Amino acid sequence: MQVMVKMLNGGQCAIEVSGDTKVSELKTQVEMSLFVPPYLQRLVYKGRTLAEEMSLDEAGITEGAKIHLMVKKGESPFHANGACSSKSVSSPPAVDFFTQLAVFLSKHLTEEQTTKVVIEFRKNCQLMIESMNFDDIERFAASNFTEF
Structure with missing residues (x-):
């Protein structure tokens, strides 16, 4: 099935997935299309934040569903990869x-x-x-x- 992932800033992508796809796997596909690392993603469907271990079927997501992507404020990518220990970034860049x-x-x-x-x-x-x-x-x- 195809789902639409939409960012607040207008970016969006259509992603082909199956019902048994885990939210964590969807986040990886979103990273490839919208270039937001999974640890900064919060996926929301019908007002509910999707848990990483949940499958799309379990979340009630069907063909053509629109999932909203919220980009978390937080750590710099260097901190997440272990290259830097400070939390110096308070928000992601507007458009990379x-x-x-x-x-x-x-x-x-x-x-x-x-x-x-x-x-x-x-x-x-x-x-x-x-x-x-x-x-x-x-x-x-x-x-x-x-x-x-």
Whole structure:
């Protein structure tokens, strides 16, 4: 069945799931489409927050249902991954780069192509960041992020 996940800021996506899909699995699919990490997601259906261990059937979700995504205020992504111990972020950015990229690409590509391109670009960025040392970062910043 297909369900619609809608954010308050207007972002939305259609996701293909089965009735026995767990809410935690749905959150992973939402992350791929809307780029909100699962730990910051609160999914609400008919005014009820969906529990992670609950299946979509148990929640009464049917074909074409609209699920609302609330983005939690809270931890920075670095804290959740164990890279930083401070809670310095009080709210998520209004619109992140990857969301803006998806909006731009969606004007030129199909939804499926847009999702694939953004996911692949996101992976490539992560690999590039992980491979950089401090000197590389300084050179990259000094070049206005144009040369690596």
